[in-house]
Amino acid sequence: MFLLRVLICLLLGVSALAAEEWTTEDVYTRHQDSVLQVRIIDAKGGAKRSIGSGFMVSDDGRLVTNFHVVADFVHHPDDHRAEWVGSDGSSGPLELLDVDVVHDLAVMQSEALAGRKFLAVESNLPKMGERLFALGFPYDLGLTIVEGTYNGLLEKSLYERIHLTSSINPGMSGGPAIDRNGNVIGVNVATAGNQVSFLVPARHVIELLTRDEASTRGELMDRIGAQLRANQARYLSELMQAPFVSMSLGDYQVPGAIARYVNCWSQTDQDAERLYNHTELSCQSEDDVFLSGELTTGAIRYEHALFSSRKIGTLRFWTQLQRQFGSFYGDLGGDKASVTGFECHRDFYEHAGLKSKLVLCVRRYREFDGLYDLVQRQMTLDRSDRALQSTLVLTGVDREHGLEFARRFAEEVRWTKP
């Protein structure tokens, strides 16, 4: 029934607004009532905790925004309340209906918003170079409209994102980006500065709106957990199906850019005073999933560092390697309430004749069943004057996929010249 209602609303919206070419001024005038500011209020302090934007998607008072705008309200509903504020200054409370944490979306509702003008959501993507208009409340300054250019979907992204050449600023998150026909093409979600902005494609909004909402907070959290598990299962399974792209680092073959969304950089230490050579290759997925201000998840990163002794003895060289091995830089975020401390397994490991010291550390998410962050580090032990250190970081993975991928990764570190 709900699905039918949403579809009718979408069709009505599309038919009412189609085939009409607007200027920026028209867009602003016609949609200022459909775009609202979303505020999360600290219940004790009574002031704003976070602000963002949202837009009406149905005549029964439903509004879509970003998950990251309302994350505090999702995690600590007793300490916060959510409210909407119109560009005319009207306001009212909001109720959380459902979220799509992977695509950073949330749907909320307010009875007071029933009957308000809403926007049509377009699942098809526009043509390259088409003009889009992003709306929202940047820096709490009031409703603002910015014009931009559609530049297609990001190729190097683990999560589907539209590249919009426009200035989306903090506070506009959750606002709509609409085409010249007034249809929502995407949801403002992030910016890289200098006119490089990103949108969540609108088809994910439709998917979110067409499914049953969660009835309790427990169910909502279970749903978030299930979304995260399904997400990691999807991309890790895809990665496991294909052969890993290898790169050479000295005498070793290591996993390189194993997916289109993995970006690799390398650097060689130029310090002439240093008594050993150090070349580093680091790769990471370009995106992650926002869970809270302290914790992001759903990302993959790894780095390989090749060390070779220049003119120091074995003991000195390995003392340095011990130091390198023990220092892990890369805060994984989180706090005591959201994740456990790390538990590690340490042992010698040997695969295809290459022996190494391998440490695998995991911590578990407290709120989401069966999800872990995994850090794996290995140092080869084949030569006394040369060693390769590989570090893998997977966030938000389950037991099966996490261990399977870590194992495959360790096996893919090979020695090419015995």
Next chain:
Amino acid sequence: MDEAVSFRGAVEVVDRSGHVQARIRVEQLPFRIGRALDNDLVLDDPYVCAHHAEIRGDECMELVDCGSLNGSFRGSERERQPRIALGGGSELRVGHTLLRFRAADESLPATLADPMAGSRWLGLDRMRWAFLALAGSAAVVVAEQIVGSTQVVRPGVIINAAAPALIVLALWALSWSLVNRVVAHRFHYAGHLAIGGFGVIAVSLMETAGSYLAFAVSGDELQSIFASLGNAALIGVLIFGHLRLISRGSARRLLLPAGLVGIAFLALSVLPKASDDQFRSEPEMSATLKPPFAALRAGRDSQTYYSDATRALDAADAAVKDAAD
């Protein structure tokens, strides 16, 4: 004035602990005690009169107060006495000075056998051992500095590393020597320096041996256990060595305090540290890493390693479960 007689005994000046500060033979009577220089026993005590008291007598000897301002007293009594009969071990007080009378016929206690005669601990109290220990500890500190450095080590760096360690060692030995001086009136600086120096060398060697052993068998968790046990044992031995140099008593008596210090150190190092409770958002690799030749144990194959690694996931699960309970 009585005629001079042969040896009649001795008067000891003692401190509050009963230790003898001076001992004067009584060979003629009267034996005069006071602050003036013409006395037989001259006391440098402002509460003693110039001619304070005399020891007189024939068969029975006594202390006779010469009408002094502050009087003469028997032992710790508070009533001034014009005359005090003296026997072997009689304790007297004039002014703020404590005296003890020893009779001529007083029997001596048996001679004590000295367990320290020819002791190896005293053997340490020689400069060459002290220099050897000092040079050894300096070498250990410098070696650690060089091994730990990624760049060419310059003399200034070596001096900067070695000097503080040697100063701490010197102060450590000085502290023990001062305790030695106060307690046993001896100042074995070289001996204490040697014990401290060998302690530094032993700590370094044990630490290195422990980390290699832990690495060889891939028992990373063993390293801290080795370190705790080794350091506790070493602290116990060091304390024993210093006490042995101070004390002349039996070695067995010193085992208890040395053992207790070692056990206390062990307890402190194995007790959960306050920092353990702090949340860390980064894993601690805490793995020992040594050159490949030291990796004695065979590597696990993939299947075994990742099967064993599930224990870490189980531990994380248990942490969630514990919190829920």
